[in-house]
Each structure stands twice: as C-alpha cells, then as structure tokens.
Amino acid sequence: xxxxxxxxxxxxxxxxxxxxxxxxxxxxxxxxxxxxxxxxxxxxxxxxxxxxxxxxxxxxxxxxxxxxxxxxxxxxxxxxxxxxxxxxxxxxxxxxxxxxxxxxxxxxxxxxxxxxxxxxxxxxxxxxxxxxxxxxxxxxxxxxxxxx
Amino acid sequence: xxxxxxxxxxxxxxxxxxxxxxxxxxxxxxxxxxxxxxxxxxxxxxxxxxxxxxxxxxxxxxxxxxxxxxxxxxxxxxxxxxxxxxxxxxxxxxxxxxxxxxxxxxxxxxxxxxxxxxxxxxxxxxxxxxxxxxxxxxxxxxxxxxxx
DNA sequence: TCTTAAATGAAAATCGTTTCTCTTTAGAAG
DNA sequence: CTTCTAAAGAGAAACGATTTTCATTTAAGA
Numbered sequence: 001x002x003x004x005x006x007x008x009x010x011x012x013x014x015x016x017x018x019x020x021x022x023x024x025x026x027x028x029x030x031x032x033x034x035x036x037x038x039x040x041x042x043x044x045x046x047x048x049x050x051x052x053x054x055x056x057x058x059x060x061x062x063x064x065x066x067x068x069x070x071x072x073x074x075x076x077x078x079x080x081x082x083x084x085x086x087x088x089x090x091x092x093x094x095x096x097x098x099x100x101x102x103x104x105x106x107x108x109x110x111x112x113x114x115x116x117x118x119x120x121x122x123x124x125x126x127x128x129x130x131x132x133x134x135x136x137x138x139x140x141x142x143x144x145x146x147x148x
Numbered sequence: 149x150x151x152x153x154x155x156x157x158x159x160x161x162x163x164x165x166x167x168x169x170x171x172x173x174x175x176x177x178x179x180x181x182x183x184x185x186x187x188x189x190x191x192x193x194x195x196x197x198x199x200x201x202x203x204x205x206x207x208x209x210x211x212x213x214x215x216x217x218x219x220x221x222x223x224x225x226x227x228x229x230x231x232x233x234x235x236x237x238x239x240x241x242x243x244x245x246x247x248x249x250x251x252x253x254x255x256x257x258x259x260x261x262x263x264x265x266x267x268x269x270x271x272x273x274x275x276x277x278x279x280x281x282x283x284x285x286x287x288x289x290x291x292x293x294x295x296x
Numbered sequence: 297t298c299t300t301a302a303a304t305g306a307a308a309a310t311c312g313t314t315t316c317t318c319t320t321t322a323g324a325a326g
Numbered sequence: 327c328t329t330c331t332a333a334a335g336a337g338a339a340a341c342g343a344t345t346t347t348c349a350t351t352t353a354a355g356a
Contacts, residue, residue: 015322015333037312051336056313058334163302163353185343199305204344206303 012065019043019050023058024067033071160213167191167198171206172215181219 005024006016014020022043027034040055062068153172154164162168170191175182188203210216 017322017334019335035312049336052312053314053337054335165303165353167304197305200343201306201345202304 008067012061012067014061014065019054020058020062022046022050023055024062027068156215160209160215162209162213167202168206168210170194170198171203172210175216 005021005028008024009016009020023039026039026042036052036055036059039059040050040052043050043055059068063070153169153176156172157164157168171187174187174190184200184203184207187207188198188200191198191203207216207218211218
C-alpha cells in the first residue's frame with residue numbers, strides 16, 4: 001500500500017520521504033478535504049516533528065503533480081484531497097459533512113464548447129465546484145429541523 | 149445614473165454613502181474584475197481619503213447582496229466586478245486582458261440536475277469559472293507568437 | 297432640525313502562507 | 327555497504343492580504 005505511493009512519487013521525480021508518504025497516506029484515508037493546518041496537527045505526533053512549511057510545500061508539489069486537488073474556497077484557506085482522476089477536477093462538496101465526491105459530469109465538455117462558441121475566443125480551463133448536501137446529510141436535515 | 153445605484157442600495161438596506169456609490173460607479177465603469185487594493189488606490193484621490201477597510205467592508209456587503217461578484221482566485225486575493233444577473237454568477241475571464249463576460253450557459257441547469265441525481269442529495273450552489281482568451285486576445289495571440 | 301443606527305478611518309491585530317538559512321537525508325553511484 | 331550530492335526538512339522570521347477595534351462622523355427617517 002505504501003509502494004503504490006512511492007511509485008506515484010517516483011513518477012513526479014519527488015523523493016519518497018517519510019513525511020511526504022505520510023501526507024499522502026493521510027489524504028488517502030480521508031474521504032473529505034483537509035486543510036494544511038489540519039494535516040500538520042495530525043502528523044506532528046507521529047514524527048519528532050513536522051514543520052508547517054513542509055506540509056505546505058508538499059501539498060503544493062503534489063497538487064502541481066495532479067495527485068491531489070486544491071479545493072476552491074471563496075476566501076482564504078486552501079484545502080486538499082486526493083483525487084482519483086488526474087484530469088477531471090470537478091467535485092461535489094457536502095457543506096455539512098465536508099465529504100468530497102468526484103463529479104464526472106459530461107455536461108462540462110458541452111460547457112466548454114458552448115462557452116467557446118459564445119465567447120468566440122479560446123477556453124483554456126475551467127473550475128467547477130458544486131456545494132450542497134450529500135445524500136445522508138440531506139436525509140438527516142430533512143429528518144430534523146428542515147431549514148426552509 | 150446615480151439614482152439607479154441609490155435605488156439598488158436602498159433595496160439592500162444600505163445607506164447610500166458617497167464612498168459606497170463611488171465603489172459601485174467605479175465597478176460599473178469597468179469591464180473587468182478589480183481588486184480591493186486597486187479600488188482603494190483609484191478612489192483615495194477623489195475623497196479626502198478612503199480607508200482600505202471601508203473598501204473591503206463595502207465589497208463584502210455588496211457581494212452579499214448579489215450586486216457584485218467575487219472572482220474565484222485559486223490562492224489568495226479577492227476580486228470583484230459588477231454583475232448583471234444577480235442569480236447567475238458564471239463568468240468567462242480572459243487571462244490576457246482580464247475582461248469578464250457573463251456566461252449564461254443553460255447547460256448549468258442541467259449540471260445541477262445531473263449532479264443532484266448523481267449525488268442523491270441536494271445541490272445548494274455551484275461556482276463556475278471559465279478561464280481563457282477572449283476573441284480579440286485569441287486573435288492577437290494567433291497573430292503573433294502562438295504559444296503551442 | 298434632531299436623533300440614532302449605520303458607516304468610516306487609522307492603527308493594530310490576525311493569520312494563512314512563504315521565505316531564509318542551516319542541517320538532514322534519500323537514493324544513485326561506486 | 328559506504329559516499330556523495332541534490333533534494334527535503336526544521337524553525338524562525340517575514341509577508342501581506344484581510345479583519346477587528348474603537349472613537350468619530352454621517353445618512354436619513356422622525
């Protein structure tokens with residue numbers, strides 16, 4: 001299970017250091033996005049220490065390599081999660097439980113084409129983030145207070 | 149032309165102060181997104197002074213009211229621009245000239261429906277940002293060096 | 297006009313993120 | 327199994343955008 005990550009890192013020409021592997025492992029065990037700070041908190045016990053800058057640096061590198069995805073947060077604060085598909089970074093985020101699910105919406109290809117036609121220029125990239133309640137949270141919400 | 153904005157502000161229960169109006173006017177004259185800092189720089193001459201916090205505060209309030217839109221910037225720094233449609237915040241941004249154009253893509257309604265079905269929960273909102281080159285910049289790019 | 301809640305400015309605080317510099321280490325080479 | 331070197335890490339300090347505090351001013355309804 002670790003070799004898999006080492007392999008990934010080798011592909012990115014990144015050394016397979018214990019901390020880097022730990023970050024990857026942690027993210028792989030999460031079904032939600034995690035902040036650099038959070039990762040740091042959780043990992044500092046396991047090693048003599050891990051520096052916050054190290055966490056940031058690694059996340060940045062991994063994100064650049066497409067192994068993890070940066071969540072778009074309206075204001076500041078970045079969040080990351082392991083992404084299954086290196087080229088389709090569209091995700092559904094439950095605002096209640098923060099679970100992240102990949103969204104492989106075909107409509108997006110149409111979207112690019114459509115925007116392309118409408119603008120008459122060239123579409124280079126797009127970012128899509130869908131926020132909402134996942135099934136279980138929606139059910140839970142409906143069960144209790146149901147806010148309008 | 150000013151009364152229009154006063155009206156808008158009244159609807160949001162915000163006082164029509166000179167600075168607030170100036171911010172709105174400035175944004176209305178821009179066809180691109182502008183940073184709080186930039187707005188501040190451009191406005192400080194016209195008044196005895198305008199504080200950066202004031203700019204931030206106002207932008208936040210106006211964005212909350214749906215009069216302006218916050219651009220999703222991967223990392224830090226927020227940008228705003230006046231939006232024509234209070235409920236459709238989808239925009240095309242030219243990475244070259246920073247011009248912003250509204251994208252009223254119908255596919256997005258399908259998108260919501262589709263994600264809704266796929267997730268089985270409830271979609272509350274979504275953010276879409278399309279980056280690329282607008283027509284004129286695309287032409288210009290093609291005319292000169294054409295990068296890849 | 298009067299009154300009051302809202303708005304503002306200036307300075308200081310916050311806080312996420314990055315940079316610097318020196319030390320340690322992964323991993324290719326021998 | 328050592329050696330060597332570029333990459334990686336720690337810790338502290340720097341950065342810089344955004345926010346808070348609080349005393350002062352002002353819009354706008356009474």
